[in-house]
Amino acid sequence: MEYPNSEPMAGSVPELPAAAPGGGGRTIISEAAVAKVAGIAARSVPGVYSLGSGPSRALGAIRDAVGSSDHAAGVRAEVGETQVAVDIDLVAIYGTPLHALADQIRAAVYAAVEELVGLQVIEVNIEIHDVYVPGPVKPPAPGEARPMREAIQ
Numbered sequence: 001m002e003y004p005n006s007e008p009m010a011g012s013v014p015e016l017p018a019a020a021p022g023g024g025g026r027t028i029i030s031e032a033a034v035a036k037v038a039g040i041a042a043r044s045v046p047g048v049y050s051l052g053s054g055p056s057r058a059l060g061a062i063r064d065a066v067g068s069s070d071h072a073a074g075v076r077a078e079v080g081e082t083q084v085a086v087d088i089d090l091v092a093i094y095g096t097p098l099h100a101l102a103d104q105i106r107a108a109v110y111a112a113v114e115e116l117v118g119l120q121v122i123e124v125n126i127e128i129h130d131v132y133v134p135g136p137v138k139p140p141a142p143g144e145a146r147p148m149r150e151a152i153q
Contacts, residue, residue, distance in 0.1 A: 031079050034117055035072035038086045038124075041112035042075065045104045047096030049132035051075060053089045084119045088126050094133045102126045 039051055052074030076087040086109055092101055106124045113121050 029079060029117055029119065031077045032072060034077035034079055034084050034086070034113060034119070035075040037112050037116050038077060038088065038109045039072045039075040041108040042088050042090065042105045045101065045108050047093050047101045048105065049091040049093045051088065051090050053129045079119065082120055083122045084113060084117070085122055086113070086124045088124065089129055090126065091130045091132050092128050094131050098128055098131075102128070 042048060042051060074089045078085045088105065088109070090105075092098055105126055109124045110121045113119060
């Protein structure tokens, strides 16, 4: 909008029309799309071993073995017109403070969903089903190649 007796500000950007000429349209973002964005964000947080509960992790292991992956495994999203709620089931890595992990996951999911999907996140519920404890490192069995030791000088 221009005012009488005013000059455009130096470096100002012209205003663009709010909608495309000829009308607009409707955008529908599915729960699966939101769940996938949230799942990728949750997996990016250090301390997350896997997403999902026992049965869904078993199915995920089969999927991984055949070269497929489901980024939304262990994530459920309820999508409204302008808001979304997300539920995440996960397994944490032993030694990770669980409440801090949940807070970091929430922050990552809020940021990713609001930025990439454009919906307001009203809540992210996290259920930690288990803690992954890595097994001890096995010593090499007899007959297996062992690293060569350097000769003492």
